[in-house]
Amino acid sequence: MKIKIFFFGKTSEITEREQELLKRIGFRSEVELVCLPQAGLQNRIKNQQKEMELLNKKCVQKEFLVVLDEGGREMDSIEFSKNLKNWLVEQGTVCFVVGGAYGLADEILQKANIRLSFGSMTWTRELARLMTLEQIYRALEIDGGGRFHK
Amino acid sequence: MKIKIFFFGKTSEITEREQELLKRIGFRSEVELVCLPQAGLQNRIKNQQKEMELLNKKCVQKEFLVVLDEGGREMDSIEFSKNLKNWLVEQGTVCFVVGGAYGLADEILQKANIRLSFGSMTWTRELARLMTLEQIYRALEIDGGGRFHK
Numbered sequence: 001m002k003i004k005i006f007f008f009g010k011t012s013e014i015t016e017r018e019q020e021l022l023k024r025i026g027f028r029s030e031v032e033l034v035c036l037p038q039a040g041l042q043n044r045i046k047n048q049q050k051e052m053e054l055l056n057k058k059c060v061q062k063e064f065l066v067v068l069d070e071g072g073r074e075m076d077s078i079e080f081s082k083n084l085k086n087w088l089v090e091q092g093t094v095c096f097v098v099g100g101a102y103g104l105a106d107e108i109l110q111k112a113n114i115r116l117s118f119g120s121m122t123w124t125r126e127l128a129r130l131m132t133l134e135q136i137y138r139a140l141e142i143d144g145g146g147r148f149h150k
Numbered sequence: 151m152k153i154k155i156f157f158f159g160k161t162s163e164i165t166e167r168e169q170e171l172l173k174r175i176g177f178r179s180e181v182e183l184v185c186l187p188q189a190g191l192q193n194r195i196k197n198q199q200k201e202m203e204l205l206n207k208k209c210v211q212k213e214f215l216v217v218l219d220e221g222g223r224e225m226d227s228i229e230f231s232k233n234l235k236n237w238l239v240e241q242g243t244v245c246f247v248v249g250g251a252y253g254l255a256d257e258i259l260q261k262a263n264i265r266l267s268f269g270s271m272t273w274t275r276e277l278a279r280l281m282t283l284e285q286i287y288r289a290l291e292i293d294g295g296g297r298f299h300k
Binding site (some may be wrong): 013044045070074075076077080101102117119120121122123124127129131134135138150 | 194220224225226227230251252258266267269270271272273277280281283285288299300
């Protein structure tokens with residue numbers, strides 16, 4: 001069982017809280033936070049294309065892909081926990097992708113196995129990354145019978 | 151126009167990012183983050199009752215009340231921005247309430263003018279507070295024509 005979280009930015013952005021969550025997640029599953037550089041192009045489409053190329057180099061075709069997308073599917077934390085466990089057991093590795101400042105290319109959204117939504121609101125990429133880590137931690141705690149989820 | 155955000159916890163929990171957001175929000179509206187102590191009771195209902203009493207002492211009856219509730223109404227950031235502006239103009243002061251570890255008493259949920267949802271998932275009270283500040287900042291930037299919301 002392995003969880004990879006891809007994001008666009010710099011490793012220096014990773015906060016103490018995120019480091020702590022990675023450590024806690026690590027007690028339940030192998031986990032890796034993978035930093036990809038932001039394309040930094042002004043044009044939204046070109047930026048998305050460039051970031052897609054970077055992602056495709058790092059993310060193997062056969063891996064199970066979960067992309068964060070505000071237009072995607074919402075699930076509550078219990079349902080997400082059950083799903084995450086199933087994906088890990090069935091697929092071995094689950095890759096989460098948090099888009100950059102200009103969002104993800106349509107091809108990535110279409111290629112994804114799951115488009116996961118954290119509600120209708122728009123979140124910064126930094127906060128979306130933290131939210132992803134918090135939910136993965138919560139999901140594994142729920143599955144492991146921890147007392148974190150009340 | 152004044153925004154108050156009530157939360158249960160300690161002022162020492164307020165992160166640098168939250169301080170930064172408060173400062174930025176402050177350029178567009180008067181803003182206050184009000185810390186109430188957590189009741190710290192084991193029993194969920196008693197805990198909620200105690201925290202409700204604390205809140206009622208601080209939150210004036212006539213103020214417009216927005217409570218964070220995962221079962222509440224979802225809106226996207228543009229819609230939230232329009233609503234927040236209307237509430238501020240019409241009501242003068244808008245109070246947000248982020249529940250404690252055991253959530254908010256039913257009476258508060260029922261008394262609220264708006265129950266606002268950040269999606270179906272459960273968030274920690276610390277993260278919910280940060281998410282609230284980020285959305286308020288984003289909402290005021292959208293309304294003010296800032297370049298933050300892409």
